[in-house]
Amino acid sequence: MALLEIKNLNVTYQMKEKEIAAVEDVSLSIEEGKPLGIVGESGSGKSTLAMAVLRMLPAGTKVEGEISLKGKELLTMPEAELKALRWKEMSVVFQKSMNTLSPVHKIERQLMDMYRVHDGQTPAKEIKQRLAQLLALVNLPERVLRSYPHELSGGQLQRVSIAASLMHNPPLVILDEATTALDVITQGQILNEIKELRDKMKVTWLLITHDISVVSSCCEQVAVMYAGRLMEYGTVEQVICHPAHPYTMGLLGSFPLLYGERENLKGIPGNMPDLSKKPEGCVFAPRCPYAKEECRCGRTGMMEIETGHLTACPVGRR
Amino acid sequence: MAYLEAEHLCKKYMVRGSNGKSFLQAVDDVNFSLEQGEILGVIGESGCGKSTLGRMLIGLEPITSGRVTYDGRKLEGLMKEDLRRFRGMAQMVFQNPFDTFPPKQTMQNILLRVMKIHHIGADKEERRQRCLRLLEEAGLKPAEDFLNRYPHELSGGQLQRLSIVRSMMLSPSFLVADEPVSMLDVSVRADIINMLMDIRKKKNTAMVFISHDLATTRYISDRIVVMYLGRIVESGGTDQVLHNPQHPYTKALLSYCGSVDPREKREQVEVPGEAFAGAGERSGCSFAPRCFMACGRCFREQPRMETVEEGHRAACHCMGGKSKTE
Structure with a gap:
């Protein structure tokens, strides 16, 4: 059984005058031990998807479809049951997770409070031991516990957030642009630590990012999203080395390379469509260099071109 | 003579702490020159002083010591004489296109x-x-x-284009682009980079391109300087620096630069700790506490820029395999 299974998920934000289809008909699954990366540009709906899994979308948002974690249906679950699940079965680290720490309390006190919200029984001494252990996992010295957030750097605070997300050994951790705001070297180090955690703690992550290099270095599966729709899905090897969707190709083509021939960078011309207007046909067609007449009218679903490699484009497939 | 020259440029910020005043050296003895139509990439992590440097070059930040000359004329003189004309000569593109324009x-x-x-x-x-x-x-x-x-009706890429259009309206001969693409999506970054290259080709504008991303900088700049805690640690032609890095910090940066290809394995240089950007005096090489090849001398004596090959210079005591025990 898959760890997390998303089936035909639709998320629509209700505004005063319009509805915005932020996620449309997305189906994905994460197997235990096979981290999934979701790549997309801003406005592609990747964070909305994560928020839907966590059931943290603003009230009044229309969510349809099925999301199940270890076979338990999340969308219809009563709030109390969900509360017991959060942090123990799944946790999250945001891009600005460090800003959620209180500036006037020491890290130790805050982490202990967080621990107790989900487990009130454990004696303080045991929690402290556990915290020290967690900090060691993300390469932080123990003195961090006795510091205030302003005494630590951005990278250290983000490591504290990661340690906090792991405190109850959740099998699934959602990392929503968790390393984006950090410096190159710090980002690289934290990604290495995350990779090590996979073996040490048996944690599987859903990693959301706009940076393909992050996904290719620490995920096994990858899903490419554009304008709320899934464009391509498969293993990292399949999607990044042999992309079948023109959007994936464009995205890879616009990524600057450190080595090799220095040609002109190629972007993807045009802009993201207005999601409040339902496009007919493929949502990428207006920007697609291979678009044909058929792309602009009918929409096709995801099609499997080889085992586990799905694409939404019938043209790129040929 | 070069068009733009920076000599011994320093910037100190005063910091008031519990133990009295101290100084934070944001930019420390920076020297470089720029020819007309040349693009210089300035690379470094946050807090290394690259933005401060950019702002000093066009007079947005007062210079503590050292000097900047345009065509042999001092920056202060140019600004005092006719600020408006100077602004027509030197312009800047800022990082965040969403708050570059007045919203109303x-x-x-x-x-x-x-x-x-x-x-x-x-x-x-x-x-x-x-x-x-x-x-x-x-x-x-x-x-x-x-x-x-209105600005809010436009996308980030469009706004950044407009920001460049506005900066280029006066046909400046020098442009500072401070992380112009880091807030943008990957698919529109290329457009902005190509637009800047186009401007250079058509108007022969000299540019300083500030970035933390080595791979992007590679596509636009002719020469690169790498900064660490206010000092230039390595400078040279783009390919010289990126393909034959001499300074251990440049090597580390390159080793952590992401690659899209999952099959490509890069050996990573170990860099423990984090950059110490605090106030106070420093002795020795500022990278020494994190450096994998630091020796005793590195902690005592500040290394000077030494020539590696024609046009390629770096500041490290241990370059070229000099022994650790020296």
Whole structure:
């Protein structure tokens, strides 16, 4: 059984005058031990998807479809049951997770409070031991516990957030642009630590990012999203080395390379469509260099071109 | 003589702490020169002083010591003599296109105002026509459409284009681009980079391109300087620095630079700890506490820039395999 299974998920934000289809008909699954990366540009709906899994979308948002974690249906679950699940079965680290720490309390006190919200029984001494252990996992010295957030750097605070997300050994951790705001070297180090955690703690992550290099270095599966729709899905090897969707190709083509021939960078011309207007046909067609007449009218679903490699484009497939 | 020259440029910020005043050395003894039409990439992590350097070059930040000269004339002199003319000579593109423009003005007001201040065009209509032409040239079509819009109605890529159009309106001979693409999506980054290269080709503008991303910088710059805690640690031609890095910090940066290819395995250079950007005096090489090849001398004595090969210089005691025990 898959760890997390998303089936035909639709998320629509209700505004005063319009509805915005932020996620449309997305189906994905994460197997235990096979981290999934979701790549997309801003406005592609990747964070909305994560928020839907966590059931943290603003009230009044229309969510349809099925999301199940270890076979338990999340969308219809009563709030109390969900509360017991959060942090123990799944946790999250945001891009600005460090800003959620209180500036006037020491890290130790805050982490202990967080621990107790989900487990009130454990004696303080045991929690402290556990915290020290967690900090060691993300390469932080123990003195961090006795510091205030302003005494630590951005990278250290983000490591504290990661340690906090792991405190109850959740099998699934959602990392929503968790390393984006950090410096190159710090980002690289934290990604290495995350990779090590996979073996040490048996944690599987859903990693959301706009940076393909992050996904290719620490995920096994990858899903490419554009304008709320899934464009391509498969293993990292399949999607990044042999992309079948023109959007994936464009995205890879616009990524600057450190080595090799220095040609002109190629972007993807045009802009993201207005999601409040339902496009007919493929949502990428207006920007697609291979678009044909058929792309602009009918929409096709995801099609499997080889085992586990799905694409939404019938043209790129040929 | 080079068009732009920076000599022994320093910037100190005063920091008031519990134990009295101290100074934070944001930029420390920076030297470089720039020819007309040349693009210099400035690379470094946050807090290394790259933005401060950029702002000092065009007089947005007072210089503590050292000097900047344009065509042999001192920056202070140029600014004192005629600030407006100087602004027409040196311009800047900022990192965040979303707060570069006043939110309650239409693009027309924003763009025409620049020309009015600088007495370009006889009347409003002429300025408007000029503006339309510039927008078309920048690939913002149909131009009419853009003039009546407000900043919030435009995407990040479009705003950054407009920001560049505005900076180039006065045909400056020098442009500082401070992380112009880091807030943008990957698919539109290329457009902005290509737009800047186009400008250089057409108008022979000299540029300083500030970035933390080595791979992007590689595509635009002719030469690169790498900064660490206020000092230049390595400088040289783009390919010299990226393909034959000499300074251990440059090596570390390169080893952590992401690659899209999952099959590519890069050996990572170990860099423990984090950059110490605090106030106070420093002795020795500022990278020494994190350096994998630091020796005793590195902690005592500040290394000077030494020539590696023609045009390629780096500041490290242990370059070229000099022994650790020295």
